[in-house]
Amino acid sequence: MDDSRPIFIQIAEQVENDIIDGALAENAQIPSINEFAAFHRINPATALKGVNRLVDTGIVVKRRGIGMFVMEGARARLMEQRRAEFAAQYVRPLILEARKLGIDVESLAELIRSERTEP
């Protein structure tokens, strides 16, 4: 948990990350509000707000009396959303910092190629 952003958003993002990297499969049950609260040592109302955000965006579905589950197709939608944000979140700051250090776009591309690790 960092201090710069609301905790409920961080909770939602962690679940999203778990869905993207496959730790949480589609249709899998996610932890309960109280489990989130106990694990992160946060107020249960905050955990609830984070999970509700996932419900509102259609990533997670609540089944009354049973629990909360990852929606079918959630991973694909999250990937699409994250790709759309990728340039603004990662590429632009990278270019700004490179410019500050006098690294032009060509050298930057070269750096990325040389740093690239094969999967």
Add this chain to the structure above:
Amino acid sequence: MTDTAVQASGLTKRYGAFTAVDGVDFTIEPNRIYGLLGRNGAGKTTIMQMLTGQLFPDDGTLQVFGREPAEHADVLRKLCFIAESQRYPDMFTAADVFAAAPWFHENWDEAFATRLIADFRLPAKRRIKKLSRGQLSAVGVIVGLASRAPLTFFDEPYLGLDAVARHIFYDRLLEDYAENPRTIVLSTHLIDEVANLLEHVILIDQGRIILDRDAEEVRGSASTVAGPTAAIEAFVADRPVIGRQTLGGLASVTIDGRLDPADRQRAAELGLELAPVSLQQLIIHLTGDDLAASSEGEEAA
């Protein structure tokens, strides 16, 4: 059942010429965890003593579960107040305190108390006056938790408790609160440790409320910007400044108000570093007015 746990309006307490609590208005909603924060002598304990019927207000109205708390046994039965240096009869052992607790607290859970005694490794058979400072605090914390009072006050509950014991307190508080929701008011100076447990924050300074907001709203509501003074001034412009430090041509300024992505990008383009302000730092900025005033003065000179 009334909608609010506490409703205070114009609440005032004077000691001679000194006004300890100066016409405060606030509401405490049921089943939430509140942080009542502020510096020493800000008026936190006085407020809690009025809420628990230990002090009579000099002015204003106060309702706890829909009634004035003082001398109303049906209200007082619902309250539990753990004071900073809670006193017990000298001849009592910790076990005697726990045996007496259910006389005052109808929701007392003996099994929970027993578990807490083990968690805190409290020598329950030892006389209270032979306990260490931290063990004495543990007695108070156990009473506060196991009493499960609908409205529980912890006033600096953990003097002398080590970091492990404090975390046991936080964990048990959260677990038990999740299972048995109730209203909890936590007053402490260890703000960073409890910040994430709180749902709502009330900040008192010199007898007045200077902040009364949901903890989530407070989080990220201020940022520190650091970098060359000229760039800082351009970025800060007419934003509200709540703290300022300078070192040679560099400045570090804390501004109130949330930054949007466009602000963040502008800061990056100006070569400024942005850092979040924790609840504790924010409170230092908001209540350390003498420091802020003097550095503002230097700025003007």
